[in-house]
Amino acid sequence: MSESTLRRETALAWWRREWVVYAWSFVAGCVAAVIGLRLWNAKLSVPFEYQGDAIASAAHISTVLTQGWFEFEPRLGAPAGEFYYDFPQADNFTLIMAKVVGLFSHDWVVVFNVVFLLGFPLAALTATWFLRTVGVGRALAVALAVAYAIAPYHFQRGESHLYLGEYFPVPLAVVVLVWVLRGEALFTRRPGVHPVLAVLTGRGAAVVGITALLATASQYYSVFFLLLLAFAGVVALILRRDWRRFGGAVVAGAVVVVTMLINVAPNLIFQRTHGAALQALERSHGDTELYAFKLAQLVLPWSGHNIGILRRLRAAYDNGYPMISEHPALGGLAAAGLVAAFAVIAYLVLSRLRAGRGDDVVARPWFQNLIALSALTFFAFLLGSVGGISTFISFVTTVIRGWNRISIVMAIMCLGIIGLLIQRGLVWLANRRRAPHRSVAPAWVSLVAAVLIGCIALIDQTPYDASTSLKAAQTSFLGDRAYFASLQKAFPDDATILQLPYIRFPEDSSPNGTLASSELVPFLHTTGIRWTAGGIKGRPIADWPDELEGHSPAQIAALAAAAGMTGILVDRDAYNDGGRALVTGLQALPAVRAVGDESSRWVAFDLRPLASQLRGEVPPSLLDATRRAVIEPVTPYPVPDFQLTTTPKPNPRELWASNKPDSALTLENPRSGTVDGVFSFTVSTVPAVAGPVQLTLPDGSHQTVRLTGGTGSVRLRLSLAPGQSQLRVAIPASGQTVQLGLSNILFTEDATQRFLDRTASAVAK
Template identity: 45%
Template sequence: MKGALARVRGAWTRNDLLLYVVVAVAASVLAYGALALWRADLGVPLTYWGDALAVGSHFKTVIENGWYEFNPLLGAPAGQTYNDFPTADNLNFIAAAILGRFFTDWPVAMNLYFLIGFPLAAVSMTWFLRVCGSSKAVVLALAPLFAIAPYHFSRGEGHLFLASYFVLPLSLVLVVRAIRGEPLWGWRDDRRAAMRLFGRGASTLTIVALTATSSSYYSVFFLILLAFAGIAALITRRAWRRFWGAAVAGGLTVVAMLVNMLPDMVFAWINGANPAGLERGHAEAEIYALKLSQLILPWPGHRIPVLRELRALYDANYPLVSESPALGAVAAAGFVAMLLFVAYAATRAGGWRARGRGDRAVFSLFGSLAALTLVAFLFSSVGGLSTIISFVTTSLRGWNRMSIYIAALSLAATAILLDWLIRAIVRRAKLRGAGRALVAGALAAIVLVVGFVDQTPWDAGDDYAATAARFTADRSWFATVQEAAGAGATIMQLPYQSFPEDVGPTGVLGSEVLIPYLQTSDIAWTGGGIKGRPRAEWTQVLESQYPPAQIARIAAATGMTGILVDRLSMFPGPRATLEAGLAKAAGAPLESPDGRYSYYSLDRLEKELSASAGAGELAAVRARAIDPVTIDDRSGFARGFDDAGGLESRQREADPRLRLINDSGTAARGTLELEFRFDTDTGGVVPGTLAVRLPDGSIRDVPIRDGSGTLSTPITLTPGTAEVTIIAPAPGTDGAAAVVLGHRGVRDAVVSAFAESGN
């Protein structure tokens, strides 16, 4: 027994290998308890709603197709092309591909990736804390706490790629090395040529590659902190060599990010940009920023009711709730200490005077961590430097996500304070050996217990049963649909739901359109195409221009096997109208037990068309229907929904323009139909006519009667884009009322003639 203990003690003191193992095990155990995994079925996604559906779709796509950029079973018949939603998160997709080799069931692969993130985050945080000089006892407490940060649970599987922040501490190692003036590049001092490769340069290159492929957000946050660290080292140490070393690391990060997004850039160059794919507003940089009070208050999932209620009170009564960022008490202690340190240091002209070289090094590191934290806060807080960045680009909006960087820096600061406290207790009590270890272990245990109670969710596992029931019910229902439709079927989904990052008129998220795909195999669905391209929005065009019975006829002509209606996505009136028309054309539907879905088979219509229409006519209808002319009004209007759930757009600026997009490659002939009304709810002058400039330069005057009017004019559009201008002053200018555009669009001549021939 003594021999075994001696070997363990030797392994513990000899290197950090055992420390990493213990930390990984501890983080796994804490995650197991925090998530109440004994109540979960890993064959069911832990989260089966919202953005978790999109993440699940990514996993299923990678498992079935090898990569995520193209999925032939979504956005049918063209397929879902994710190049229209550029990202540099490929490390996560690589992980999905690896897990998919062993676990072909997408919920299992997704759940495992989420769970693996806990020990990985703890292990990487261990290295960062050890680089910062933290003792092993303190690391044993704080590294697992970083893994179970409130951020991890609030992100969950809905934001799985953000929750997989295990690369983040590695990037902070480079930042700390840079601000200390340490080299980031160089060979290992070893006589063996092969071993010389494994030096600082190799580790820097590896960390840069991992960071640049893990997350676009984390890569940008890393670049900001690295830039500050390099400049700080140059100013304080005149270390030009270190500055250029940091600059090279930053440049390589940018290059690696661009390489990750190269397929997306090439796709945009060939097919033209899709401004609607990643559609975000400038103001979102502040809506999704963070505030000081949010960081230090308890998080919304706190186990102690009074603290949970305190946060709920704040979130309910104060503006800009953002994504409810919070550090947790242990990290918040370090965060507040760093702010006080900055304030104190700023008042001392002579700087901080510490006794001894060791103390000076510790306080220098503490000051560096405080400076980095301040920079992170200045960028991510409401009205901070991120607002200035939003003038240039709106692609990055969730600056509150820098809170996990702040949490890591704050825990490193807490580690310094805890080590200082341990040394002070040991020095005052004159303890040695076992006494010192006892103090360190007891303090670490207390911090770990406090952190676990403070940071982990109070209701973990409460939703597992309901989630499993819904998931199982959906799987059973769509198995029925799959059997009815047959292998290789293509099914139209109505109503059209814009994807990604949109919400329908009834509050149903656009990601819910992916549920049918997630629950079936070898069936193509029209939903899930990236918004902005005509081939993704073709069912929306049909909905806006044709009555339901004609939609069914057109759907059959385009090769659809059936139509699936998501009743939850529609208001009762429009839903009843749609289903009555579909039933008249296609017959009675199959209905899901919960009443949410109805499926209309188009077999009867397909047989009728085969007997009455020629192959050439059907081919022409299919070509025009699935690649229609669409209208992009996003530059001059704000989109919303009318009282019936129909899409409409409200004027934002003077003379708003509409882009008519013809991506079909051939000229499109039809009728441009636009409905106008004026928003007089807040007052305003309504004109007698509304002037509209057509693509050929001619102007049509639309009579306005009772606040509304309609334009209907023949039009021929060559491939590419054309513009229609609504000649109207900006809302409020000289009391002008805002123009509200109802969506009709370009009614194609070929499709219209075919639809009406069935009457």
């Protein structure tokens, strides 16, 4: 062999090495992300997304960089701090990624963006391994892997659902599912090497690593995997009667469960020590179907399609049909795979009905993989569909509600199905090369098919308005940064600022729809200053600002100053009236002054002059008692007996309803001593009756409330011991609903009332 021939053969061997496929996938995934996100219009120092839950995700990143981990943030939920232990989650891998990226940059914005961007090439890499494992050729595997990386789901989640967007462990987990469904052993060792190395590099180690990674990355994807694993394991057991292989599937599932428990162990320990927070995790049974998907949603074009007519088609569907969920869509390629999966299942059924015909095709390895993926896809479809298996699961637990999110698991399986079918088509084409007039070069055909798939994915799956979204985020972010820079100068570094209105965090909103997560914006743009927003709802130390809003602006200012607040920040966008009543009331107070630059959204007030005035006029003992009453108030919690409903008032706070014959309202006293005060609220019945409503007080005594037109006012003097006490409400007649009007509910401590009486005239001077 000549030297030139040898060099050519060596080069060809290098080109065909498997790692080159993954290198191409990584590069192509990066390029696709740049094109899909229009990153030439972006700035790494500005978030790609700056609204809604993206603010909450960014706050997690910021806390990880400054505090080491996200579970406690002293600058949120002031003065106690934000204890995220009250909202258990096992999605820790994304934050581990943030810590690693944080070794190279301390700017939370840069880390936030980089972690998000890494999700694209990582998804392409893991999808490539999945596709190669099930038998898809190199070029097709790269193209389909990139299509998976830029799935519509990825752009829909964006930085708002950063953890869900890091779905790269999913293809790895699907490989395990295919192994189980095909009856293959999961825990095997690598032959021909040292025993220790055989264990560490065998399939068993891979299964443990994959399942542990999945369980650390996402509790949603972990639950989906466990359900699909149960399906695959039972089907394989029925078909092969191999209990040993079934045991391997059980062990894989146990690794997921144990890893998830390890991830949430700090939360469980905290809640066991401090008790569970009331209302921290509110999920209704109906959410399961509200956040499921429909077949039409999966196969129709997605809402951000680049082609206008297809985008309008989807908009017409979403606007004209109920239950839009989270706008789930597979994308054209994966949607074709879903249809193919249904066709494969139909073929299997028909072939069995025709006395076993088709067994020669079914027995082929590539078709076995096709069957496995089709069966898993079909079961996943049953899980995520409206009224599907998930509805029955919701009878037991409502912790998982966004079942449409299983669509990204279906997407990789559907792309695998399409890849196998295209691969078989290319093999069939190659086998026809014997006819001279049909001679083809299979490698070139695969390459052309791969390029075509890549172009289809870019057009079909990337958002049409990426540049517009980036520009809007930049404008809003830079405006907020400038405003809060002025507040940083106006207040000392150790300032504590009350944010109004109070919006329970997380997963809640103000009456006009402003998300609680948006109230974390001040925290992201300042250093040192502590903010009252962001405390996990369900504990008085977090919910205390809510109790202040039942007072007048002058009383709010006085109580806040007595509680040690340096200032008040009003978010006008979160009020139905633009915050006009509150802002006007605060502006009228002579000892309260507005500070900071002009902003269309935010208005800040300095309470230090008022605090100084109060210290000169109010005895220290009364100030101290008032401070404790404000930041550690007795707080009413209607759950679980009462459910939140709507109210037509211009600025409603809450209206809670129950149709139980005897419902409990919990009153929580967070302090170590007994608290005396007056508890007032309204009670009504639907339909309206004359009453009466029977109340059972915490001390066991009873009181009757007479209703006029179905409504009555309640004013009770109570002495509440530390911890939780219950006020029970009995419905007048069966078939009725009792409502508590919490728009005027208030537990006013005696100390607070004495303080307000003493300062009523002084504050307004």
